[in-house]
Amino acid sequence: MVAKTFFGFEEILEKELMQLGAQNVVKGTRSVSFQGDKGFMYKANLALRTALKIVKPIHTFKAFNEQTLYNGIQKIDWSDYLKVQQSFVIETTLYSEQFTHSQFVAQKVKDAIVDQFKAATGERPSIDKDFPDLRIHIHIDRDFCTVSLDTSGVSLHQRGYKTATNIAPINEVLAAGMLLLSGWDGNGHFLDPMCGSGTIVAEAAMIACNIPANINRKEFAFERWMDWDSELFDKILDSLLKKTKEFHYTITGFDKAPSAVSKAKDNIENANLSDYVTIKQGDFFESEKEVEGPLHIVFNPPYGERLNIEMERFYREIGDTLKQNYPGTNAWFITSNLEALKFVGLRPSRKIKLFNGKLEARFVKFEMYAGSKRTKFNNRVEE
Known part of the structure; x- marks a missing residue:
């Protein structure tokens, strides 16, 4: 195959x-x-x-x-x-x-x-x-x-849990692949500070709990085949569900837009992940780290393709927020706006070439070490 x-x-x-x-x-x-x-x-x-x-x-x-x-x-x-x-x-x-x-x-x-x-x-x-x-x-x-x-039918990125989408939603397979590339395994706290319709946090929760990716799908193509074996399928599904595991940390998604928060909550509920994921309204640029110990961040900020924002300022604020408010954090994000990436003001420790649809993108990692947080006074002096 x-x-x-x-x-x-x-x-x-x-x-x-x-x-x-x-x-x-x-x-x-x-x-x-x-x-x-x-x-x-x-x-x-x-x-x-x-x-x-x-x-x-x-x-x-x-x-x-x-x-x-x-x-x-x-x-x-x-x-x-x-x-x-x-x-x-x-x-x-x-x-x-x-x-x-x-x-x-x-x-x-x-x-x-x-x-x-x-x-x-x-x-x-x-x-x-x-x-x-x-x-x-x-x-x-x-x-x-x-x-x-x-054997599959419609693309396997159509997991079956997403009934509501926001502007520029990320593909579920792309989200899962980014999470695995970032080293996310569920052994720590997780945050998506620009969660949109909740795809990244949903995939993060399924990875953390070892829940089968396509458990919510309504149908696979092989179910219409002449040799379809429903008993064997149920046996395979049961064996996979027995391998799910408990999760002892937090997975949080927040977004500035109330409409996105509402959609994300619906999708998390559809995926039966409400016990593991918290969705709330919030502006990343006004936020700070809320958990003790290491924090894993993965997000998909606007690229300027479909959203009208001032890219230079926006990406500079991403860098400033990570630098000042998120010590002890591994932060990853994907962008196809390679020019805007220069304004983050931080040196990525990893840069991976990916495609978001037809857009060539970079998946970048920034390591924010504990103790590197600067006071607002020092930040103002430097500026």
Whole structure:
């Protein structure tokens, strides 16, 4: 099988798969391949935090033109995967000089499948782009065609707990990957001081308590497959839930906007995480550290792409607030505004290249040592 992910998350996805018990794990670009049985396929979809989708290859062949593509698809016995009364959809990824049009390739593959059913039964399965019983993925790299079944369905970032979103919400898989890259493991206090709709604190709580990432999802694609085993799925889910753990610290999210606070509270409640996460209204720039001991901060400040704010001043205030009010803190944040990053006034100890959607971003770490807090008088003198 192949688990797909974002650029920069390949190593942590590889680690996740190995910890789950996958065999023959091989890291690729934006993907990690592995081996596992049907039960492991269920387990991977339920538990992986940094996977966007998991596909299961069923056939590979050489395709030089439309006829060899058609013939290769016809060599698969589609009655093993699909009943004539069911529906399917074709998704394509093309890296080929011979095949350059996704729609054309999808049409040819559809024809090959439909013709096979017509020849055998006189009937044909239908196409359903929204709620198909089978999602078929065609990957053509030069003249090499891989046919896979999509085990997940809609992207695994759609966890199922987020019903309300704020302006510029962060993707759940991106949030989880950032948390794992930052070293968050639940052994300490956590804060997101610009929490928006609560995605980062929700993912932080699930990591801290070892709660399966996709426990709140309504459906996976494999639940419509002919070999769907609900008893095995329940057994896998029960085994994962037995591995959840208690959390003895605090996870807090606050936001300046009352609308964001309301949405975040709803989402945390939807995720059944209210026992672990506190959401409140507050302005980061007027806040200070409220807990004893180390504090782990991860947040997603505005980039200026969708929010109209004065970037230079805003990022300078981020640096000043961390420096003056948050001693003994590891603070991480992501931004695609690389120019604004210069105004933070602190030297990052780590800088990791990621993408937030199509925006190239940097995930940066600032270490605020205890005892480095300056008084307002000294700060004013220096300025």
